Amino acid sequence: MRLLSKTIRETGATLLVWGTATSITIPFLWLIGDLLWHGWPQLSLNFVLALPHNAGREGGIGPILVSTGLIVSVCMVVALPIGLGTALFLSEYTRNNHMYGRLIRGSLDVLAGVPSIVFGLFGNAFFCQTLGLGFSILSGGLTLACMVLPILIRTVEESFRAISQDQRLSAAALGISKRATILLILFPAAIPGLLVGCILGLGRAMAETAALIFTSGYVDRMPESLMDSGRALSIHIYDLAMNVAGGNPNAYTTALVLVGLLLTINLFASWIADKWTTLNQLPT
Amino acid sequence: MDYAESTPDIRQAQDHSPAIQSWPPYQSTQLCCEPTAHIRAKNLSIAYHKHSVLQNVDLEINKGCITALVGPSGCGKTSFLMSINRLTDLIPTCRVSGQLHMNEVDILAPTTNLLLLRRQIGMIFQKPTVFPFTIKKNLEIPLREHGIHPKTSLASTIETALQQVGLWDEVKDRLNHPAQALSGGQQQRLCLARALVLAPQILLLDEPCSALDPISSGVVEDLIVSLRGQYSVVIVTHNLAQARRISDHVALFWSVDGVGQLIETGSAQHMFESPQHELTAAYISGARG
Amino acid sequence: MTLFSNIILSHSKIDFLFLWSLRALALSAGGLLLLVIVFLFHESWPYLTQIGLANVFTDHGWFPTEQSYQLTPMISGTILAACGSIFLAAPLGILSALFCHFYAPPFLSYWYRRMIELLAGIPSVVFGFWGLVVLVPVIAAWHPPGPSLLAGILILTLMILPTIMLIAHASIRQLPTIYIQSATALGLSQWATIWHIVLPTSRIGLLTGIFLGLARALGETMAILMVCGNVVQHPSHIFDPIRTLTANIALEMAYAVDHHRSVLFISGLLLMGLVIAFVSLAEILRYKTTYALTQ
Structure with missing residues (x-):
């Protein structure tokens, strides 16, 4: 009797687990399939390059891609040095119980959890109004920089921490200064991790919408400078879906482009990470 | 509750035929080391990822004896041990071929009820593997899962098991403390108690003393000796002196061209005093290995 | 010298x-x-x-033109959507992690994990778009109007599930294999091993994932904005449209001035406070795990 109920329990658990996996796979395939089904037929080089017409119902996404590229570039150019410096400081100059380090790490952890819409509010108040940058690509990029900073710092810090302590000790034994050890020995070893961090940050910036709505604005013209307002891909999708009747076909295609870009970025990151781990696992 | 009910036939999960072995523990009144084989391996080979680690092992483990498996690292002793309770199933790429029987039960048969098999074959690992719960819970989990929890006697069952491994006096006041707070030797004895509480017939010990300090190691060793006659014990050890002290039978494994093989087996006296094979002689004398 | x-x-x-x-x-x-x-x-x-903070709770409703800024319907919407999705996503995510680690054959486990990682990388606006054009009509056919609390919960579930699953999977993978081995050697069945050994020992990791998922659900904007209907009201059942704090900010920030703008920033502060609370909880738990592991 007990054996029977045990068998029932085991079978039940197995069914439950497999059922869960299936029930998650279905909407996922549905989503991807739907995007491909509706988006793929219109996808062409022309769509990628052309200007949008008629509020985006017709035409392409050329200027939007350019704006997205500019916003993301601003974001990375600003976030990278700050992120790198902070990560180096946290991994090489603070111990885990170091007060200053713990404060910074703690505030970054909280920052990582702050909703993007709140970053949007902050960006609007600080960059657009207080600094007087207005609705511009620069404001948007700077806001995104604040947002990706925590994720960037965490990945880079981890890649520095992953370097074996032996390397630091043997460098110290050779009388090499800490700065030189960092720049000449640790830095090259951490480059793959750095790249992965950058790419993940890039992906997060590109996927972002809420933080951009009232920092970089809605304008879908080709931007002429960083002070122009520019519309990001994600905002374009939002606008077409919510505010433009009949905008769905182009929204589908734009969504497909965005997902495709993000997918490429993520695949690239995991390819680097894989390659890196296999390299590290080689017998020395 | 009838204990026999909770130990159905190992060969078929649904069968409620009489038990092979009933609970409480099998108390041998015969001399230890009956000449009857408890486990028989015939032509047993083990391969990981198509890479053979053990080949053509023919070995009989006698009932109630302590059998020591010795030999250098990487010659397949642990793999052999893990194939006996089919723990090799947990390693995705591992394949075991040949024949392996416990009494008349075909261990390797796909229909074998693994849960009942493993209940009758206890195993102790190199490092103590207490679960990160309380001492009491460590013993309760296997008992409950195998349905051996006569509510009134749960406490006394636990007490008996702990007394059997000489741990009762040390821990009786802190059964609800985390097991990980115990010393290494105590943890290992708790693991032994956790295995014994299921009343197994066979105990597999994978270098049970190698991670312990000399004193705890001695305690655990004495404990193993006290199990002689009640259980068939298979112990992997790197410590030849230990094998000489405690074992009735010794089997020497050796890695030949990267593949583990059984070189020689026999009574401890035979193996240590008049080994036939030159490798055995060299290993025993400390010249090789 | x-x-x-x-x-x-x-x-x-x-x-x-x-x-x-x-x-x-x-x-x-x-x-x-x-x-x-x-x-x-x-x-x-x-x-x-x-005017004072208390007024955002005591005003008569959300009528920015009449200087009446009551945030409680938005707060209830936010909490209902987040809690609803966590109740769905937590078991699904943990079961998914168990699927990957114990049940699926290796190649399936690999691809399933890949799929979840991909799901984690899909931008919220795409989830929102899919919800708007696919999910909402399905719900509308079942029980009008369609844009509803339910739609929000379902989309949020899909979005936070990867967070929970990936963290749960990581913490399950960190368990010493010897625990599983010795549980198996004791003859514990698979589910018994999971129930008695795996889940209790990795519970801190599982909770961390749930808290981070909850934080993400509370702060999510675009998807919620697109599928929830954005009607300011306390929902009476699951098919009612709702508006969340985040959606409220996104919708009205563009033209808000003076006190209206101030109130939107207050709702930002509220969100931030909630999220900080959950992230800190998760971090404390994470700290405890690392501490427990080094012990």
Whole structure:
């Protein structure tokens, strides 16, 4: 009797687990399939390059891609040095119980959890109004920089921490200064991790919408400078879906482009990470 | 509750035929080391990822004896041990071929009820593997899962098991403390108690003393000796002196061209005093290995 | 000798500069949080001082033109959507992690994990778009109007599930294999091993994932904005449209001035407070795990 109920329990658990996996796979395939089904037929080089017409119902996404590229570039150019410096400081100059380090790490952890819409509010108040940058690509990029900073710092810090302590000790034994050890020995070893961090940050910036709505604005013209307002891909999708009747076909295609870009970025990151781990696992 | 009910036939999960072995523990009144084989391996080979680690092992483990498996690292002793309770199933790429029987039960048969098999074959690992719960819970989990929890006697069952491994006096006041707070030797004895509480017939010990300090190691060793006659014990050890002290039978494994093989087996006296094979002689004398 | 010590000195000078520039960069990164909080407070200040925080709970409704700014319907919407999705996503995510680690054959486990990682990378606006054009019509056919609390919960579930699953999977993978081995050697069945050994020992990791998922659900904007209907009301059942705090900000920020704008920043502060609470909980738990593992 007990054996029977045990068998029932085991079978039940197995069914439950497999059922869960299936029930998650279905909407996922549905989503991807739907995007491909509706988006793929219109996808062409022309769509990628052309200007949008008629509020985006017709035409392409050329200027939007350019704006997205500019916003993301601003974001990375600003976030990278700050992120790198902070990560180096946290991994090489603070111990885990170091007060200053713990404060910074703690505030970054909280920052990582702050909703993007709140970053949007902050960006609007600080960059657009207080600094007087207005609705511009620069404001948007700077806001995104604040947002990706925590994720960037965490990945880079981890890649520095992953370097074996032996390397630091043997460098110290050779009388090499800490700065030189960092720049000449640790830095090259951490480059793959750095790249992965950058790419993940890039992906997060590109996927972002809420933080951009009232920092970089809605304008879908080709931007002429960083002070122009520019519309990001994600905002374009939002606008077409919510505010433009009949905008769905182009929204589908734009969504497909965005997902495709993000997918490429993520695949690239995991390819680097894989390659890196296999390299590290080689017998020395 | 009838204990026999909770130990159905190992060969078929649904069968409620009489038990092979009933609970409480099998108390041998015969001399230890009956000449009857408890486990028989015939032509047993083990391969990981198509890479053979053990080949053509023919070995009989006698009932109630302590059998020591010795030999250098990487010659397949642990793999052999893990194939006996089919723990090799947990390693995705591992394949075991040949024949392996416990009494008349075909261990390797796909229909074998693994849960009942493993209940009758206890195993102790190199490092103590207490679960990160309380001492009491460590013993309760296997008992409950195998349905051996006569509510009134749960406490006394636990007490008996702990007394059997000489741990009762040390821990009786802190059964609800985390097991990980115990010393290494105590943890290992708790693991032994956790295995014994299921009343197994066979105990597999994978270098049970190698991670312990000399004193705890001695305690655990004495404990193993006290199990002689009640259980068939298979112990992997790197410590030849230990094998000489405690074992009735010794089997020497050796890695030949990267593949583990059984070189020689026999009574401890035979193996240590008049080994036939030159490798055995060299290993025993400390010249090789 | 003098030359030698000079070299040492100049070296240490550069090292000193290097360290201080790193410190400055770290300070700017760490100070960012403070800056964000200061600006949120700065913008909400007019309303907080002139009218008072209590009014966002006691006003008669959300009528910005009539200077009536009641946030409670939005707060209830936010909490209902987040809690609803966590109740779905937590079991699904943990079961998914178990599927990957114990049940699926290796190749399936690999691809399933890949799929979840991909799901984690899909932008929220795409989830929202899919919800708007596919899910909402399906719900509308079942029970009108369609854009509803239910739609929001379902989309949020899909979005936070990867967070929970990936963290749960990571913490299950961290368990020493010897636990599983010795449980198996004791003859414990698979589910018994999971129930008695795996889940209790990895519970802190599982909780961390749930808290982070909850934080993400509370802060999610675009998807919720697109599928929830954005009607300001306390929903009476699951098919009612709702508006969340985040959606409210996204919808009205563009034209809000004066007190209206202040109130939106107050709702930002509220969100931030909630999220900080959950992230801190998750971090405390994570700290405990690392502590327990090093013990």
